[in-house]
Amino acid sequence: MGVMESELKIWLQARVSDGRYQHSVGVLETVTALARFHEVDDAPLRLAALLHDCAREYSNEDLVAHAEEWGIEVRSVDRQSPVLLHGKLAVIIAERELGLSEPAMVSAVRWHTAGHPQMTLSDKLFYLADVLEPTRPEGWVLELRAIAHEDVDRAVLTAIDINVGHLNRTGRTVDPVTYLFRDLLLRADSTG
Numbered sequence: 001m002g003v004m005e006s007e008l009k010i011w012l013q014a015r016v017s018d019g020r021y022q023h024s025v026g027v028l029e030t031v032t033a034l035a036r037f038h039e040v041d042d043a044p045l046r047l048a049a050l051l052h053d054c055a056r057e058y059s060n061e062d063l064v065a066h067a068e069e070w071g072i073e074v075r076s077v078d079r080q081s082p083v084l085l086h087g088k089l090a091v092i093i094a095e096r097e098l099g100l101s102e103p104a105m106v107s108a109v110r111w112h113t114a115g116h117p118q119m120t121l122s123d124k125l126f127y128l129a130d131v132l133e134p135t136r137p138e139g140w141v142l143e144l145r146a147i148a149h150e151d152v153d154r155a156v157l158t159a160i161d162i163n164v165g166h167l168n169r170t171g172r173t174v175d176p177v178t179y180l181f182r183d184l185l186l187r188a189d190s191t192g
């Protein structure tokens with residue numbers, strides 16, 4: 001038997017700021033609606049929502065130290081911008097502290113930070129929910145919300161561009177994997 005959502009909420013609340021907690025609950029609500037609309041299993045994604053940012057408020061030093069300790073590859077880009085590691089760390093924390101390792105949950109959490117060329121539909125819906133949840137700024141969210149129901153890949157492309165634009169404006173590093181993923185989606189888009 002897995003951990004119950006209510007327990008997981010209490011667990012998360014003890015680890016992150018109130019704003020981050022509200023964001024996570026927002027992702028939970030948004031991903032549930034998106035998953036049901038697209039007929040994807042929402043159960044692992046609901047758990048993913050409460051786990052995905054559990055390491056988001058770790059210091060840079062802690063992110064790198066835990067990654068090294070737990071055998072996660074630390075690339076030079078991760079040293080430059082340790083926050084890129086927070087999804088991969090969350091996967092290990094879920095397993096170690098909660099015994100959670102459901103594959104669809106794991107891959108949604110692992111790839112939510114930077115995206116990945118091998119993302120499944122379920123992973124993509126999670127990536128979108130992270131950007132679309134109700135505590136995000138209103139304007140662009142509305143448009144993206146409509147696209148997310150019509151064309152998931154096009155919505156993901158838009159979400160990537162929003163994320164990359166935000167990282168550029170705030171002077172933060174973009175994971176090279178994000179560009180690989182974006183190129184793949186663009187190619188798929190132009191072929192059909």
Ligand SMILES: [Fe+2]
Pocket residue numbers: 052053056086087112113
């Ligand atoms: Fe995150």
Ligand SMILES: [Fe+2]
Pocket residue numbers: 023027052053130
């Ligand atoms: Fe998030």
